[in-house]
Amino acid sequence: MRSREKRETRILAIDPTTQGFGFVVLEGPETLVDWGVAHVRTEKTLRTLERVADLLDHYAPDLLVLEDAEAAGSRRRERARKLLQKTAELASRRRVRVKRVPMKAVKKAFAQESVRTKPEIAAAIARRFPELASRLPPRRKPWMSEDERMAIFDAAALALTPLLGRRHDRSRDVRE
Amino acid sequence: MAQKLPNYLKSHRKRLGLTQDQVAFLLGCRSGTKVSRYERFARVPPLRTAMAFAAVYHTSVETLFAGVYDGVERETEPRARRLEAKLADAKSVQMSASKVTPRVQP
Numbered sequence: 001m002r003s004r005e006k007r008e009t010r011i012l013a014i015d016p017t018t019q020g021f022g023f024v025v026l027e028g029p030e031t032l033v034d035w036g037v038a039h040v041r042t043e044k045t046l047r048t049l050e051r052v053a054d055l056l057d058h059y060a061p062d063l064l065v066l067e068d069a070e071a072a073g074s075r076r077r078e079r080a081r082k083l084l085q086k087t088a089e090l091a092s093r094r095r096v097r098v099k100r101v102p103m104k105a106v107k108k109a110f111a112q113e114s115v116r117t118k119p120e121i122a123a124a125i126a127r128r129f130p131e132l133a134s135r136l137p138p139r140r141k142p143w144m145s146e147d148e149r150m151a152i153f154d155a156a157a158l159a160l161t162p163l164l165g166r167r168h169d170r171s172r173d174v175r176e
Numbered sequence: 177m178a179q180k181l182p183n184y185l186k187s188h189r190k191r192l193g194l195t196q197d198q199v200a201f202l203l204g205c206r207s208g209t210k211v212s213r214y215e216r217f218a219r220v221p222p223l224r225t226a227m228a229f230a231a232v233y234h235t236s237v238e239t240l241f242a243g244v245y246d247g248v249e250r251e252t253e254p255r256a257r258r259l260e261a262k263l264a265d266a267k268s269v270q271m272s273a274s275k276v277t278p279r280v281q282p
Contacts, residue, residue, distance in 0.1 A: 007177030027178075033187050058216070062178045131191045 012061040012096075013159035014052060014087060015151045018082045021048055022151025025059050029163040032129045033059070035152050045083050050089055064091040064098045065158045071102030101161050107165040110157065122153035123158070132156070161172055182243035186215040188233040203228045224272065 008028030015022045018050050020040045023032040038142035039046035049109045056064070076084070107116065115124045119139050126133045137147035189199055189211075196208030196215070201226060205211065213219040214229075221229065230237045238245045 007180070032191070033181070033184065059181065060178060134193065154218035 010061045011159045013065040013155040015155040017151045022155045024156045067101035068102040109161040125156045180242040182217045183241045
């Protein structure tokens with residue numbers, strides 16, 4: 001009989017956008033289980049919460065990762081802040097652990113991989129998960145608004161941050 | 177840590193950039209509805225379909241249906257241990273019997 005494989009933490013990360021949200025589901029730092037952009041047109045908060053609830057039911061994650069909109073330097077507007085708060089409450093009610101990651105922590109985690117800007121982080125994620133390469137939007141010009149597909153990469157960056165942090169901590173432990 | 181998902185059909189399909197209808201065509205189904213049901217864990221495919229999925233996605237049935245496999249393994253493990261104990265008991269009884277029984281000289 002096969003010895004049971006090591007279980008990886010299943011992480012769901014959500015990144016709200018103006019017209020819905022981007023999400024990724026990871027099992028450990030190497031396995032991308034699902035990803036996508038969900039669109040909601042009317043009653044955005046309610047519909048978004050319904051879609052997130054579906055994802056929580058389907059994937060039963062160990063951890064939900066959201067942006068910490070209350071952290072200093074966050075550019076999230078009121079609607080997104082409230083939505084993130086309600087999403088966290090929804091997950092807590094379902095006994096899913098919630099981690100709020102400030103964007104500063106995301107940049108810090110990826111800085112250790114020598115990538116700093118948002119497009120560079122997205123490109124690094126596309127290199128790590130080649131299945132996302134086709135969703136990588138072209139580099140935007142200053143007059144262009146952000147491509148909605150970027151939400152997938154933002155969610156992936158959020159999901160990877162605690163994992164990358166853990167890996168760097170482990171390598172630091174080994175060195176010490 | 178989380179249990180494995182019942183199956184990873186959706187991940188593999190999206191990795192290949194296929195639609196549910198295209199996968200249904202490859203499996204010989206009429207539409208993607210069945211594929212959707214399997215991906216939503218609403219139905220477990222029959223063995224032939226599971227093998228067809230494995231052939232389409234170039235992976236093993238065990239990898240594709242990791243959660244189902246784990247469940248079956250978990251159910252089988254205690255039975256395997258019981259059988260092992262039973263066989264060990266039978267062997268020890270046989271050995272002690274062979275020690276007690278005098279050999280009959282022809």
